[in-house]
Amino acid sequence: MHNPVGTVEMDYKVKDIALSSEGDMSIEWAQTNMPVLGQITEDFRSHSRLEGIRIGACLHITKETASLILALREGGARVALCPSNPLSTQDDVAASLANRGIEVYGWRGLNTEDYYWCIEQVAGIQPQILMDDGADLISHIHKENPKWIDDVMGGQEETTTGVIRFRAMENDGVLKFPVVAVNDAKVKWEMDNVFGTGQSSLHGIMNGTKILIAGKTIVVCGYGHCGRGIAMRARGLGAHVVVTEVDPHRALTATMEGFRVASLSEAAPVGDVFITATGNKSVIRKEHMERMKNGAILCNAGHFNVEISLEDLDSVTEGSREIQDMVEERTLCNGRKILLLAEGRLVNLALAYGHPSEVMDMSFAVHALTARWLTDNHDEIERDRVHPVPAEIDEEVARRKLETMGIEIDEMTEEQERYIRSWELGT
Numbered sequence: 001m002h003n004p005v006g007t008v009e010m011d012y013k014v015k016d017i018a019l020s021s022e023g024d025m026s027i028e029w030a031q032t033n034m035p036v037l038g039q040i041t042e043d044f045r046s047h048s049r050l051e052g053i054r055i056g057a058c059l060h061i062t063k064e065t066a067s068l069i070l071a072l073r074e075g076g077a078r079v080a081l082c083p084s085n086p087l088s089t090q091d092d093v094a095a096s097l098a099n100r101g102i103e104v105y106g107w108r109g110l111n112t113e114d115y116y117w118c119i120e121q122v123a124g125i126q127p128q129i130l131m132d133d134g135a136d137l138i139s140h141i142h143k144e145n146p147k148w149i150d151d152v153m154g155g156q157e158e159t160t161t162g163v164i165r166f167r168a169m170e171n172d173g174v175l176k177f178p179v180v181a182v183n184d185a186k187v188k189w190e191m192d193n194v195f196g197t198g199q200s201s202l203h204g205i206m207n208g209t210k211i212l213i214a215g216k217t218i219v220v221c222g223y224g225h226c227g228r229g230i231a232m233r234a235r236g237l238g239a240h241v242v243v244t245e246v247d248p249h250r251a252l253t254a255t256m257e258g259f260r261v262a263s264l265s266e267a268a269p270v271g272d273v274f275i276t277a278t279g280n281k282s283v284i285r286k287e288h289m290e291r292m293k294n295g296a297i298l299c300n301a302g303h304f305n306v307e308i309s310l311e312d313l314d315s316v317t318e319g320s321r322e323i324q325d326m327v328e329e330r331t332l333c334n335g336r337k338i339l340l341l342a343e344g345r346l347v348n349l350a351l352a353y354g355h356p357s358e359v360m361d362m363s364f365a366v367h368a369l370t371a372r373w374l375t376d377n378h379d380e381i382e383r384d385r386v387h388p389v390p391a392e393i394d395e396e397v398a399r400r401k402l403e404t405m406g407i408e409i410d411e412m413t414e415e416q417e418r419y420i421r422s423w424e425l426g427t
């Protein structure tokens with residue numbers, strides 16, 4: 001087995017353990033903005049909800065993920081963690097977790113071989129519950145460690161791309177244990193994907209380039225929940241937003257919500273910044289790159305680095321240089337320059353800090369409660385299926401979030417309850 005440090009016995013591998021006190025402070029700060037997860041942590045601690053359960057997590061190693069990992073550990077679980085992206089690890093956070101005895105394997109700037117080595121370490125604890133963000137850990141167990149599958153209670157998937165991969169495995173009859181689509185919980189999908197991705201992607205672009213957004217033409221490729229969030233936030237900062245889509249309903253929604261919708265060929269010569277959020281591959285291709293303005297900026301907010309065709313970009317590049325960390329200037333054969341951010345990987349995690357804690361509070365509260373639910377119910381659910389998050393968990397997290405924000409909502413009267421469920425009452 002490949003081992004980047006040449007030792008065999010170790011229970012963590014991070015960039016620099018001396019960064020742990022910085023990590024402690026940023027985790028503590030995240031926790032103050034994650035009150036729902038805090039309540040769950042308290043409950044896990046006082047009732048040992050996950051006593052003795054082995055949990056493997058392949059998630060972006062951020063201060064918010066650390067808060068989740070510590071909640072699971074408070075419940076009595078043994079937790080091992082690796083990153084779900086080569087560029088997203090916050091090294092101080094990883095050091096802090098390692099210092100607290102969490103088996104964490106990951107650092108910012110992993111090459112492909114080390115990325116899979118980290119996954120292998122987490123798989124090595126033979127997890128009973130697997131938490132994934134993009135399906136890499138669960139696919140790895142299916143492909144490389146099938147003998148451990150019988151012990152697995154279930155998996156949990158954080159992102160749209162991962163859920164799509166698991167549905168494909170389910171349809172092909174190769175999914176060997178239940179996977180809960182955490183991404184599809186309303187409190188995740190309608191909050192994290194829209195407001196989290198919207199804010200953090202713009203933050204990544206501004207952090208990396210320092211450009212003024214007002215007055216720019218920003219082209220958002222894809223109008224799913226993530227694209228919608230990005231388009232909303234770009235408009236809020238004063239950009240002219242152009243949306244590109246392949247789905248006619250989504251294209252219509254974007255039009256009705258006031259965005260200009262165009263094909264990418266039309267948008268290519270007018271865009272100042274291009275952001276992909278489609279979940280698909282080769283969205284921005286050579287024929288688009290060749291039509292772009294001098295100085296156009298390309299970046300990606302989708303899970304994998306396949307949305308901007310890097311092969312096509314290479315094929316039209318004459319020269320390149322790194323003008324800042326994660327900002328690469330390409331000189332094209334036509335003489336124009338294009339800037340590529342974060343090697344086409346997630347701009348919000350590689351050039352910023354990912355979604356803010358307040359929004360991850362909801363996503364990770366769902367993960368924590370789903371882990372507890374899987375522990376209690378794994379014997380009763382179909383094994384070869386993708387399952388929704390139980391509606392009670394989704395609702396509980398929404399209610400708790402509102403409570404922690406000090407927001408009261410109304411309840412239906414008995415008469416309204418009866419009316420809303422009946423079909424006999426009309427005009």
Ligand code: ADE
Pocket residue numbers: 059060061062063064065196353354355356357360
């Ligand atoms: N995905 C997007 N933002 C994140 C964050 N802050 N932590 C973990 N995963 C994320």
